Amino acid sequence: MLLEMEENKDRLIETLTRGRDSAQRLQSFLRLRVNVDGSVPVKDLLAEILESFSGGLSMLNYTDSGEISRVPASPTVFQVPDVCTGKKPAPVVKERRGCYKRRRTVDSRVKISTTMEDGYAWRKYGQKEILNSKFPRCYFRCTHKHFHGCKAVKQVQKLEEGESNMFHITYFGKHTCPSPDSLSQQHYEVALNLEDSKNNNPLPNSPSTNTNIHTSVKQEVDSKAQSTDVSDNISSGNDDQSSSAIRWNEVLRADLGSCHEGASFMRFDLEDSSASTSSYGYLNMDFHFLNNGDFLSDIIQFDGVFS
DNA sequence: ATTATTTGACCGCC
DNA sequence: GGCGGTCAAATAAT
Numbered sequence: 001m002l003l004e005m006e007e008n009k010d011r012l013i014e015t016l017t018r019g020r021d022s023a024q025r026l027q028s029f030l031r032l033r034v035n036v037d038g039s040v041p042v043k044d045l046l047a048e049i050l051e052s053f054s055g056g057l058s059m060l061n062y063t064d065s066g067e068i069s070r071v072p073a074s075p076t077v078f079q080v081p082d083v084c085t086g087k088k089p090a091p092v093v094k095e096r097r098g099c100y101k102r103r104r105t106v107d108s109r110v111k112i113s114t115t116m117e118d119g120y121a122w123r124k125y126g127q128k129e130i131l132n133s134k135f136p137r138c139y140f141r142c143t144h145k146h147f148h149g150c151k152a153v154k155q156v157q158k159l160e161e162g163e164s165n166m167f168h169i170t171y172f173g174k175h176t177c178p179s180p181d182s183l184s185q186q187h188y189e190v191a192l193n194l195e196d197s198k199n200n201n202p203l204p205n206s207p208s209t210n211t212n213i214h215t216s217v218k219q220e221v222d223s224k225a226q227s228t229d230v231s232d233n234i235s236s237g238n239d240d241q242s243s244s245a246i247r248w249n250e251v252l253r254a255d256l257g258s259c260h261e262g263a264s265f266m267r268f269d270l271e272d273s274s275a276s277t278s279s280y281g282y283l284n285m286d287f288h289f290l291n292n293g294d295f296l297s298d299i300i301q302f303d304g305v306f307s
Numbered sequence: 308a309t310t311a312t313t314t315g316a317c318c319g320c321c
Numbered sequence: 322g323g324c325g326g327t328c329a330a331a332t333a334a335t
Contacts, residue, residue: 103326124312126327139326143311155326 103153109171116156116167120175134160144177151176 111118121143130137135158142150151173159166 123310125329127313128325128327131324137325141327 103172107172111169111171112159113167113169114165116169118169120152122154130157133157142175142177149176 122140123143123145124138124140126139127136128139137155137157140154140156142152144150152175153172155170155172157168159168
């Protein structure tokens with residue numbers, strides 16, 4: 001009986017969480033587009049929906065960490081450092097640890113990547129041998145957990161397939177801390193094979209060089225950060241050996257343009273590895289939204305201005 | 308001295 | 322009882 005009630009409560013929380021998160025995502029997607037014509041107060045409506053879900057969840061004492069908050073079984077006594085000596089009092093009895101709950105997979109996002117880096121600062125807090133897995137699973141939390149109460153967590157496990165050095169990364173929770181200053185702090189690599197660079201000049205200097213890059217590259221785009229992890233090579237269908245490649249090791253900025261199902265664009269500000277040139281380009285993309293709020297995009301065309 | 312990582316213990320869930 | 326997620330003391334790195 002009691003168990004059944006708990007299960008119902010869990011389901012209710014799950015449903016409310018899903019509703020709230022969906023509203024949240026819708027809000028961020030529409031942030032740039034609401035009330036363009038001033039006709040519908042979409043923004044207000046969304047805020048109200050969001051408030052309803054959040055209010056419902058807080059009535060159930062549900063916290064964002066994915067756990068139902070508990071009243072401690074016995075009053076907790078906090079030990080404050082002794083003002084006179086500056087020393088912490090020795091623990092009288094070894095404190096019983098808090099309750100753990102198995103992580104829900106509903107709010108997780110999975111990413112397969114050649115690198116564990118994603119621009120955020122993570123702190124490792126555990127490692128575990130996983131049954132039938134060759135490599136251990138590593139557990140990371142956001143470094144700013146204590147400063148900003150950021151609850152973002154990720155699990156990283158090296159994939160066994162071949163010697164490809166791929167990582168299976170699962171993210172839980174969203175960052176509430178400030179996002180990384182800019183993408184320039186990270187190592188991003190964009191390789192462009194230009195069709196029209198038959199002469200030895202690897203940098204076409206005419207504006208709006210339309211390179212017509214057709215590619216099957218799939219990219220995962222973090223909808224919240226409105227930035228992209230460009231870790232795959234973008235190659236043209238033209239495999240002409242004489243076509244030289246520009247290798248950009250930094251994407252200084254990546255701004256997402258209008259964001260909706262179908263064609264959209266993303267602007268990149270680029271700097272090459274020698275930092276001697278800087279350019280920008282537009283990647284025209286085809287977006288496909290996923291149920292969890294992430295979206296995939298096909299790059300359908302690149303228009304660049306090089307200097 | 309401070310901060311990050313390692314690693315065995317602890318804990319909840321199946 | 323076993324598994325996987327987390328904690329926290331010990332240790333390493335800065």
